[in-house]
Amino acid sequence: xxxxxxxxxxxxxxxxxxxxxxxxxxxxxxxxxxxxxxxxxxxxxxxxxxxxxxxxxxxxxxxxxxxxxxxxxxxxxxxxxxxxxxxxxxxxxxxxxxxxxxxxxxxxxxxxxxxxxxxxxxxxxxxxxxxxxxxxxxxxxxxxxxxxxxxxxxxxxxxxxxxxxxxxxxxxxxxxxxxxxxxxxxxxxxxxxxxxxxxxxxxxxxxxxxxxxxxxxxxxxxxxxxxxxx
Amino acid sequence: xxxxxxxxxxxxxxxxxxxxxxxxxxxxxxxxxxxxxxxxxxxxxxxxxxxxxxxxxxxxxxxxxxxxxxxxxxxxxxxxxxxxxxxxxxxxxxxxxxxxxxxxxxxxxxxxxxxxxxxxxxxxxxxxxxxxxxxxxxxxxxxxxxxxxxxxxxxxxxxxxxxxxxxxxxxxxxxxxxxxxxxxxxxxxxxxxxxxxxxxxxxxxxxxxxxxxxxxxxxxxxxxxxxxxx
Numbered sequence: 274x275x276x277x278x279x280x281x282x283x284x285x286x287x288x289x290x291x292x293x294x295x296x297x298x299x300x301x302x303x304x305x306x307x308x309x310x311x312x313x314x315x316x317x318x319x320x321x322x323x324x325x326x327x328x329x330x331x332x333x334x335x336x337x338x339x340x341x342x343x344x345x346x347x348x349x350x351x352x353x354x355x356x357x358x359x360x361x362x363x364x365x366x367x368x369x370x371x372x373x374x375x376x377x378x379x380x381x382x383x384x385x386x387x388x389x390x391x392x393x394x395x396x397x398x399x400x401x402x403x404x405x406x407x408x409x410x411x412x413x414x415x416x417x418x419x420x421x422x423x424x425x426x427x428x429x430x431x432x433x434x435x436x437x438x439x440x441x442x443x444x445x446x447x448x449x450x451x452x453x454x455x456x457x458x459x460x461x462x463x464x465x466x467x468x469x470x471x472x473x474x475x476x477x478x479x480x481x482x483x484x485x486x487x488x489x490x491x492x493x494x495x496x497x498x499x500x501x502x503x
Numbered sequence: 504x505x506x507x508x509x510x511x512x513x514x515x516x517x518x519x520x521x522x523x524x525x526x527x528x529x530x531x532x533x534x535x536x537x538x539x540x541x542x543x544x545x546x547x548x549x550x551x552x553x554x555x556x557x558x559x560x561x562x563x564x565x566x567x568x569x570x571x572x573x574x575x576x577x578x579x580x581x582x583x584x585x586x587x588x589x590x591x592x593x594x595x596x597x598x599x600x601x602x603x604x605x606x607x608x609x610x611x612x613x614x615x616x617x618x619x620x621x622x623x624x625x626x627x628x629x630x631x632x633x634x635x636x637x638x639x640x641x642x643x644x645x646x647x648x649x650x651x652x653x654x655x656x657x658x659x660x661x662x663x664x665x666x667x668x669x670x671x672x673x674x675x676x677x678x679x680x681x682x683x684x685x686x687x688x689x690x691x692x693x694x695x696x697x698x699x700x701x702x703x704x705x706x707x708x709x710x711x712x713x714x715x716x717x718x719x720x721x722x723x724x725x726x727x728x729x730x731x732x733x
Contacts, residue, residue: 337575337576339571339572339575340570340571340572341569341570341571342569342570343617345567345569346567346617346618346621347621373659374617375616375617375618375620375621375658375659376613376614376616376617376620376657376658377617378657379613379616379617379653379654379657379658380610380613380614380617382613383606383609383610383612383613384606384610386605386606386609387573387576387604387605387606387607387609387610388576388605390605390606391576391577391605410656410657410658410659410661410662411656411657411658413656415656416653416656416657419649419652419653419656419657420653422649423609423646423649423650423653424609426640426641426643426645426646426649427606427608427609427640427641427646427649428605428606428609428640428641429603429605429640431640432640
């Protein structure tokens, strides 16, 4: 199969564990990958470096990093000056976390849709997960289905009959299952970054929601996290 | 009625004729206006100045200008190096114009939704028009309805019961009716800018699709366009 015969996909790639697994899955399906990283003014800019490492390791055909400074609006621990919660019981996170970024996945998917349309890529991969992050409204299956309906109406390609698919292979997987999936594909999680509050030297804190979920996932998968913790 | 009793709205304000009329209508309804201008790397950056003038004239409570460089993706005459069409018959524009920006209104509304959620503004005004711009898929009523359904699912506020409304008061108006509406509200169209291809000195070209639609609108409304043309 030559490169030109391969289908193309846009993958939203933050450099975190979930989006990187998504990218590995898209590569495993034989997609030619156009990776899109949104630099939305988050504190953990170190994730951008992780995204570059993952994109290179998976041999994507194109990697775009789009700046979008959502700090202009504020109102999230990831973009504003609210403290990142530490050592919370992950199982208790029924409420919407303060790390919720208003309309985050709507914005991410909109930008991915624009990119996908220009590249005639009709599969858009996003690493949302309804299990570990049940608190986020825009990680739910009904949100994804609504966006897919929107995409058909929103674009020239959609009007002309293209069938945009929002691919969410991680939607119903536990963190342990996600890690097992990527590991089975030979993906190196040492390339990724998850911590909301890394040290200046880039070590993960081990105590924010994201680190706790990650460590719990590796423990449940019976695997060792290759990242270094403070 | 004190300021704090007033309802708040986000208005997408490009500085063009349509979005400025939208803002004037929102002001006329008594909304406290949070104006949002997206600087998406378009050629006519002179529009940003128009947006600032309109925001000041309408006494908005906040005006945010968000940079989002969609030139990263290309594929539109407004963001890429494709020539702007000149002196086309406006009535013949049945095809989707080359000035179509992929997923433009999906992106604009996503960003407006994020802004609106942080400000607890549940009315979002966008100056889309299904008559003069019938070629754009994301100016159609069915697109707007789909986005409204998405907004309820996409946000914390929506999950908690807030009813986001995408307000499109210009949807079924002709350009002449839009101009008459704004003029009746006392709005000064000399503050706005429409041209896709202005001279370095800021004069409108008078020949691009946008100028032609504008001039035709003023002529049909029996009014004189206060802008200066090259």
